[in-house]
Amino acid sequence: MASHNSPGFFARQRLSTPKQSVSKDPDALRIGILGAASIAPLGVIYPARTMRSIIVVSVAARDQTKAKDFAAKYSIPNTHPSYEALVNDPNIDCIYNPLPNGLHYEWTKKALEAGKHVLLEKPSASNAAQTQELFELAQQKNRVLLEAFHYRFHPASIYFREILQKHIADGHPIQHVKSALIVPGIFPPTDIRFNIKLAGGTTMDTGCYVVNSILYFTGLEFDSVDKAVPKIISEEIDGKMEGVLNMKDSHGANVQAHFATSLINSWLSLQTYREFFPSVIVETDQKIFTFGVFLYPTLYHFFTLKDKVTGKTENLPKAYGEGYTTYHYQLEAFIKAVKNDGRDTSLIAGWMRGEDSVLNMKVIDAIYTRAGMKIRERNSDLGMTQALCRRDNRFINGGRKQKGKKPPGGNFKGRATYYNPDGKGSCGDELSNNMVAALNGSQMKKDICGKSIKVTYEGKSVVVKVLDTCPGCPKGAVDLSEAAFKQLADLDKGVIQVAWSFV
Numbered sequence: 288m289a290s291h292n293s294p295g296f297f298a299r300q301r302l303s304t305p306k307q308s309v310s311k312d313p314d315a316l317r318i319g320i321l322g323a324a325s326i327a328p329l330g331v332i333y334p335a336r337t338m339r340s341i342i343v344v345s346v347a348a349r350d351q352t353k354a355k356d357f358a359a360k361y362s363i364p365n366t367h368p369s370y371e372a373l374v375n376d377p378n379i380d381c382i383y384n385p386l387p388n389g390l391h392y393e394w395t396k397k398a399l400e401a402g403k404h405v406l407l408e409k410p411s412a413s414n415a416a417q418t419q420e421l422f423e424l425a426q427q428k429n430r431v432l433l434e435a436f437h438y439r440f441h442p443a444s445i446y447f448r449e450i451l452q453k454h455i456a457d458g459h460p461i462q463h464v465k466s467a468l469i470v471p472g473i474f475p476p477t478d479i480r481f482n483i484k485l486a487g488g489t490t491m492d493t494g495c496y497v498v499n500s501i502l503y504f505t506g507l508e509f510d511s512v513d514k515a516v517p518k519i520i521s522e523e524i525d526g527k528m529e530g531v532l533n534m535k536d537s538h539g540a541n542v543q544a545h546f547a548t549s550l551i552n553s554w555l556s557l558q559t560y561r562e563f564f565p566s567v568i569v570e571t572d573q574k575i576f577t578f579g580v581f582l583y584p585t586l587y588h589f590f591t592l593k594d595k596v597t598g599k600t601e602n603l604p605k606a607y608g609e610g611y612t613t614y615h616y617q618l619e620a621f622i623k624a625v626k627n628d629g630r631d632t633s634l635i636a637g638w639m640r641g642e643d644s645v646l647n648m649k650v651i652d653a654i655y656t657r658a659g660m661k662i663r664e665r666n667s668d669l670g671m672t673q674a675l676c677r678r679d680n681r682f683i684n685g686g687r688k689q690k691g692k693k694p695p696g697g698n699f700k701g702r703a704t705y706y707n708p709d710g711k712g713s714c715g716d717e718l719s720n721n722m723v724a725a726l727n728g729s730q731m732k733k734d735i736c737g738k739s740i741k742v743t744y745e746g747k748s749v750v751v752k753v754l755d756t757c758p759g760c761p762k763g764a765v766d767l768s769e770a771a772f773k774q775l776a777d778l779d780k781g782v783i784q785v786a787w788s789f790v
């Protein structure tokens with residue numbers, strides 16, 4: 288497993304983006320790609336170039352010119368005029384689905400119904416009920432369906448899991464787990480990750496890896512979400528999520544797993560997450576195992592093992608294998624499963640079974656519920672959800688119309704969250720006073736700047752000055768400074784339902 292003879296950093300990067308394709312076997316699997324997605328080259332196109340057993344035959348995009356340009360750029364021989372045409376092409380064996388999350392269910396279902404094997408990007412669907420349905424259908428159709436948790440197939444992940452599981456089997460129970468994936472704010476606000484209609488949110492996007500790493504490496508059983516604190520950046524979109532999962536070990540003992548994930552951190556603030564970034568830390572009665580950079584082990588990774596008795600930390604050898612990417616090892620595993628007619632995947636190291644995908648989504652659903660947020664829904668369900676939200680908001684605001692320049696009177700109800708105000712708020716004032724709030728975009732007006740509101744929760748009240756706007760917060764909502772929120776509830780609660788009025 289040690290990496291003494293494995294390729295160095297630059298050789299590994301060259302292996303990630305091969306320019307030429309090897310020649311293909313006559314019975315090579317024929318795979319088509321849904322959408323000219325950014326992840327498609329790394330996810331499938333480049334790894335397929337190094338394998339005789341698979342050929343990328345076509346891509347379909349909503350706009351055919353885009354599909355043709357993409358095909359030309361990546362030497363894909365064909366395009367299809369629509370997603371529908373691609374999944375129904377009898378000359379295609381497998382489909383790669385890297386569409387936005389909210390379209391995973393619909394197009395995977397169509398592909399399975401058309402008899403295709405599917406490599407499906409993470410997270411598998413918008414919620415656990417959809418995932419369950421997809422895997423039932425795959426079983427019914429005897430097709431392979433794999434959720435693309437690529438990191439699991441890399442030799443480094445397999446090694447880390449093996450040494451950890453051996454230590455547990457030797458009688459050392461897990462006492463605590465911590466997993467985090469903090470991505471700096473590299474995606475624009477228009478990105479699919481911030482679109483509720485496409486089932487966005489950081490818990491869906493990066494959080495799904497964090498949840499998966501806890502389940503996969505530790506083998507602990509999920510019990511419940513102890514706490515989930517979101518940073519909501521627009522309607523139902525979590526830019527950050529932190530919390531604790533209650534897990535159980537094989538003896539029924541409780542173990543807490545801390546998780547943290549974000550899509551909006553600045554590069555600088557990554558420093559504060561250095562101890563996590565992006566890593567899995569597992570503490571047993573005797574040792575602390577760390578797998579650093581678990582998600583991108585091809586780029587770089589490290590393993591440390593700290594002895595709690597001696598306090599000594601040992602660096603374990605790295606495990607780059609032949610130097611290929613996580614996506615390469617994943618595609619090899621997918622091909623193996625498809626070529627194995629019995630569909631026995633039990634011997635494929637790292638394999639993500641249907642029940643693992645369903646559980647992963649159940650944990651994500653439970654995190655959203657604990658955070659007081661909605662679980663993600665299918666695209667076509669969204670019309671109804673929004674209608675319900677509008678009704679809720681009318682109720683929250685007592686049906687009052689807010690006209691004119693005067694700050695609205697009356698009593699309001701809505702969601703309160705908290706943030707760390709710094710610099711100037713949208714009113715132009717320094718937010719140095721701790722007892723401040725940002726009012727939701729719908730109710731915030733210029734002449735509200737500097738007005739005080741009294742916010743009440745479970746018999747406790749706090750008076751705060753409105754100096755800022757929370758554009759993405761729903762009507763009725765207030766985003767309180769951390770200091771103000773603390774006077775009403777434990778920060779662990781993250782989201783509370785409050786009543787408030789102008790004073």
Ligand SMILES: NC(=O)C1=CN([C@@H]2O[C@H](COP(=O)(O)OP(=O)(O)OC[C@H]3O[C@@H](n4cnc5c(N)ncnc54)[C@H](OP(=O)(O)O)[C@@H]3O)[C@@H](O)[C@H]2O)C=CC1
Nearest residue numbers: 322323324325326347348349385386387388408409410479
């Ligand atoms: N495994 C991994 O390492 C990674 C996985 N992912 C996952 O892959 C998926 C795609 O991510 P990414 O490649 O970054 O996303 P992109 O936005 O680059 O690609 C998504 C594709 O979906 C298609 N699409 C169809 N309907 C819509 C719509 N309404 N709005 C926007 N796009 C639409 C577009 O295809 P068209 O060409 O037809 O217009 C677009 O190319 C996500 O599920 C994400 O979680 C993402 C990055 C890394």
Ligand SMILES: O=C1OC[C@@H](O)[C@H](O)[C@H]1O
Nearest residue numbers: 409470480492493550582
């Ligand atoms: O690998 C990844 O890292 C960044 C994420 O936003 C992306 O969707 C994910 O798959």
